Amino acid sequence: MEIKINFSPRRIKTINARMIGDIMYVNAPAGMPQEQLQKIIDRFKKRFEKRKLVQELNKTPEILKEETNRLNNQYFSGRLEISSIEYSPNQDRIFGSCNHRTKTIRISYRLKKMPDWVRNYVIVHELAHLVEPNHSESFWNIVNRYPLSERARGYLIAKGFESNESEKDVEN
Ligand SMILES: [Zn+2]
Structure with a gap:
């Protein structure tokens, strides 16, 4: 899964992510510690993967x-x-x-x-x-x-x- 991170210069406090095709677009507040960012991205990734899996499963x-x-x-x-x-x-x-x-x-x-x-x-x-x-x-x-x-x-x-x-x- 490809991940594109956009650091928002504005004062946003939360991260959001969405999938377009196979690419995950992440909006993150600028200056967030890398480790924290990675943790959240991993969680998003898991969630998207799970959703995709279930869509596959319930296709048939x-x-x-x-x-x-x-x-x-x-x-x-x-x-x-x-x-x-x-x-x-x-x-x-x-x-x-x-x-x-x-x-x-x-x-x-x-x-x-x-x-x-x-x-x-x-x-x-x-x-x-x-x-x-x-x-x-x-x-x-x-x-x-x-x-x-x-x-x-x-x-x-x-x-x-x-x-x-x-x-x-x-x-x-
Ligand atoms: Zn039972």
Whole structure:
């Protein structure tokens, strides 16, 4: 990614950045310490890269949708209704979320780089929330129909995902 920095002579206090094509244009206050500037630019860079990644991921939503339909057929006799499933750019620690009411599922963008069996566990987990919103015993009985669920849980924890999506959030 190419970066062009424009130092503003005016008394601006904050940095802003935008992407035009593959070039990131940064407006920074003149006289900002290099180290501080670099830190902020790195953060912008990460954010833009993530946004781009998610746009790429969600360019072909039918792939995720197909996989989800297959898992629905295999583990739920195809009974579940799903309005949408997509990758979320904001889920760094939470592997997925399911809105029981709107029947929409979002899964962490990080799963794209993980093995399919891990991603499929997350899909099964979120699908199970369409049946059981809470992490109840019957919920886990459903999830455990997926043979690799125990192993996938360990994998996700090792990658820094929360072991148990917080109970406080109904969308988990
Ligand atoms: Zn859950």
